[in-house]
Amino acid sequence: MTDPASPRYAPLYQQIKTLLVRRLASNEWPPGSALPSEIALAQGYNVSQGTVRKALTAMEKEHLVERRQGRGTFAARHSQQRSLFQFFHLMSDANERQLPDSRVISCRSGTATAAERNALTLEAGTPVTRIRRVRQLDGRPVISESLTVPTTLFPGLESRPLEQVPNTLYEFFEAEYGVMIVHATERLRATAATTTEAELLGVDIGTPLLAIDRLALNIENRPVEWRESCCHTAHHYYFNELD
Amino acid sequence: MTDPASPRYAPLYQQIKTLLVRRLASNEWPPGSALPSEIALAQGYNVSQGTVRKALTAMEKEHLVERRQGRGTFAARHSQQRSLFQFFHLMSDANERQLPDSRVISCRSGTATAAERNALTLEAGTPVTRIRRVRQLDGRPVISESLTVPTTLFPGLESRPLEQVPNTLYEFFEAEYGVMIVHATERLRATAATTTEAELLGVDIGTPLLAIDRLALNIENRPVEWRESCCHTAHHYYFNELD
DNA sequence: GAGTGGTCTAGACCACCCC
DNA sequence: GGGTGGTCTAGACCACTCG
Numbered sequence: 001m002t003d004p005a006s007p008r009y010a011p012l013y014q015q016i017k018t019l020l021v022r023r024l025a026s027n028e029w030p031p032g033s034a035l036p037s038e039i040a041l042a043q044g045y046n047v048s049q050g051t052v053r054k055a056l057t058a059m060e061k062e063h064l065v066e067r068r069q070g071r072g073t074f075a076a077r078h079s080q081q082r083s084l085f086q087f088f089h090l091m092s093d094a095n096e097r098q099l100p101d102s103r104v105i106s107c108r109s110g111t112a113t114a115a116e117r118n119a120l121t122l123e124a125g126t127p128v129t130r131i132r133r134v135r136q137l138d139g140r141p142v143i144s145e146s147l148t149v150p151t152t153l154f155p156g157l158e159s160r161p162l163e164q165v166p167n168t169l170y171e172f173f174e175a176e177y178g179v180m181i182v183h184a185t186e187r188l189r190a191t192a193a194t195t196t197e198a199e200l201l202g203v204d205i206g207t208p209l210l211a212i213d214r215l216a217l218n219i220e221n222r223p224v225e226w227r228e229s230c231c232h233t234a235h236h237y238y239f240n241e242l243d
Numbered sequence: 244m245t246d247p248a249s250p251r252y253a254p255l256y257q258q259i260k261t262l263l264v265r266r267l268a269s270n271e272w273p274p275g276s277a278l279p280s281e282i283a284l285a286q287g288y289n290v291s292q293g294t295v296r297k298a299l300t301a302m303e304k305e306h307l308v309e310r311r312q313g314r315g316t317f318a319a320r321h322s323q324q325r326s327l328f329q330f331f332h333l334m335s336d337a338n339e340r341q342l343p344d345s346r347v348i349s350c351r352s353g354t355a356t357a358a359e360r361n362a363l364t365l366e367a368g369t370p371v372t373r374i375r376r377v378r379q380l381d382g383r384p385v386i387s388e389s390l391t392v393p394t395t396l397f398p399g400l401e402s403r404p405l406e407q408v409p410n411t412l413y414e415f416f417e418a419e420y421g422v423m424i425v426h427a428t429e430r431l432r433a434t435a436a437t438t439t440e441a442e443l444l445g446v447d448i449g450t451p452l453l454a455i456d457r458l459a460l461n462i463e464n465r466p467v468e469w470r471e472s473c474c475h476t477a478h479h480y481y482f483n484e485l486d
Numbered sequence: 487g488a489g490t491g492g493t494c495t496a497g498a499c500c501a502c503c504c505c
Numbered sequence: 506g507g508g509t510g511g512t513c514t515a516g517a518c519c520a521c522t523c524g
Binding site: 062063086087089091182183184185186187188189190191192206208209210211213214231233237238239240241242243 | 305306329330332334425426427428429430431432433434435449451452453454456457474476480481482483484485486
Binding site: 487488489490491492493494495496497498499500501502503504505 | 506507508509510511512513514515516517518519520521522523524
């Protein structure tokens with residue numbers, strides 16, 4: 001009798017994928033660098049090219065690698081393009097996607113609150129760094145944003161001058177700290193603008209805002225960033241494709 | 244000189260996929276029925292099994308067919324499961340997904356408004372059928388919903404008794420009218436409850452609501468249904484996965 | 487046991503990129 | 506021209522389902 005809940009067998013290409021992801025996570029191939037060719041990898045693992053190919057195809061679907069015909073396979077880089085299409089879902093009424101500018105209000109360290117510990121699964125007393133900023137689209141303040149990361153993962157972040165906190169954070173996290181955000185979940189609600197939000201966004205208190213609660217995960221599926229964004233949806237909307 | 248904008252070449256498996264989708268759209272294989280085996284299809288098109296397999300894999304990703312090892316490949320059926328996971332994104336604060344009940348308020352025909360013509364790309368004067376309903380979760384009214392479909396696609400819908408307008412409409416559209424909803428886009432905004440919405444949802448006028456504007460497309464990517472849902476997000480949230 | 491989809495292999499050829 | 510990923514084939518074997 002075998003345990004019916006245990007996996008009966010694991011396809012080779014999944015095992016290969018696991019091994020490749022592990023090497024990727026260990027930074028053996030830094031973002032943007034080329035992986036060995038499919039044939040070389042296949043020889044290394046002593047499997048056929050088709051098996052490696054299937055593993056890479058799965059990894060490409062998860063945005064872990066990029067492949068270009070005639071060039072090779074590359075460790076994914078967190079480009080602005082990717083921030084825009086994978087992570088930023090606000091579009092203007094004219095159906096244009098555009099990355100917002102940021103005005104950083106504060107960037108400080110502290111001790112994780114219960115809510116932060118819960119979201120990021122941290123121990124009591126863990127130090128965290130918090131960023132507050134307002135993001136603008138077409139010159140209008142549209143998003144009031146507040147995010148938390150564990151300080152240990154991003155040392156020194158809290159002591160940067162506010163002007164030197166970059167706009168596209170995930171690109172920065174990757175380049176500066178080797179932390180790759182590859183996946184996220186979002187929870188959306190309608191809320192009423194608080195006094196602070198009203199002031200930051202230039203709207204009346206109580207104006208309906210779209211609150212986005214995001215948890216961002218790294219390549220090992222560990223929570224890395226918790227973010228709350230309050231969006232003024234008078235001239236923009238949150239776009240989602242159901243497929 | 245070839246036109247650089249024209250496709251240089253089309254992979255075989257894509258051509259096969261196009262042919263299979265066409266046969267599926269023509270109702271040659273009604274929802275739930277079995278397609279011929281991969282080997283039979285391959286012989287029919289005079290290609291290898293691997294090529295048919297690649298076409299079917301792509302179709303499975305688009306929820307057009309379901310494949311089960313040892314059983315066969317089946318034309319996709321619009322199950323409640325699918326309504327729940329692909330199309331219904333509200334979850335309770337306890338992180339439970341559950342399909343809502345519906346109380347139909349009205350179901351009538353009329354002439355398409357400018358907004359409806361625009362959303363569904365209809366000609367002026369086209370008859371449409373509109374349904375208004377309130378949807379409940381855990382006994383609480385949570386969604387005020389209003390949707391429009393072209394009458395020609397769903398004849399007789401407008402003259403059904405209100406109690407006989409089914410809860411899971413996409414399942415019904417498919418079973419009764421042969422219209423398969425396979426894809427949709429949603430636009431989300433925060434709005435303030437109008438008098439009507441406040442009454443239907445049992446909230447105060449001006450309460451922030453999550454407005455979801457959905458356009459649902461059929462297998463040929465033609466717009467079929469336009470739906471506006473106003474959700475009370477005090478005890479539920481809209482869930483989205485970014486990958 | 488017969489039939490189905492799923493995996494794996496090996497090899498050929500094609501489209502693309504860069505030197 | 507040589508290297509890369511992308512397609513296509515043919516055949517073997519495995520895992521699952523059903524009668």
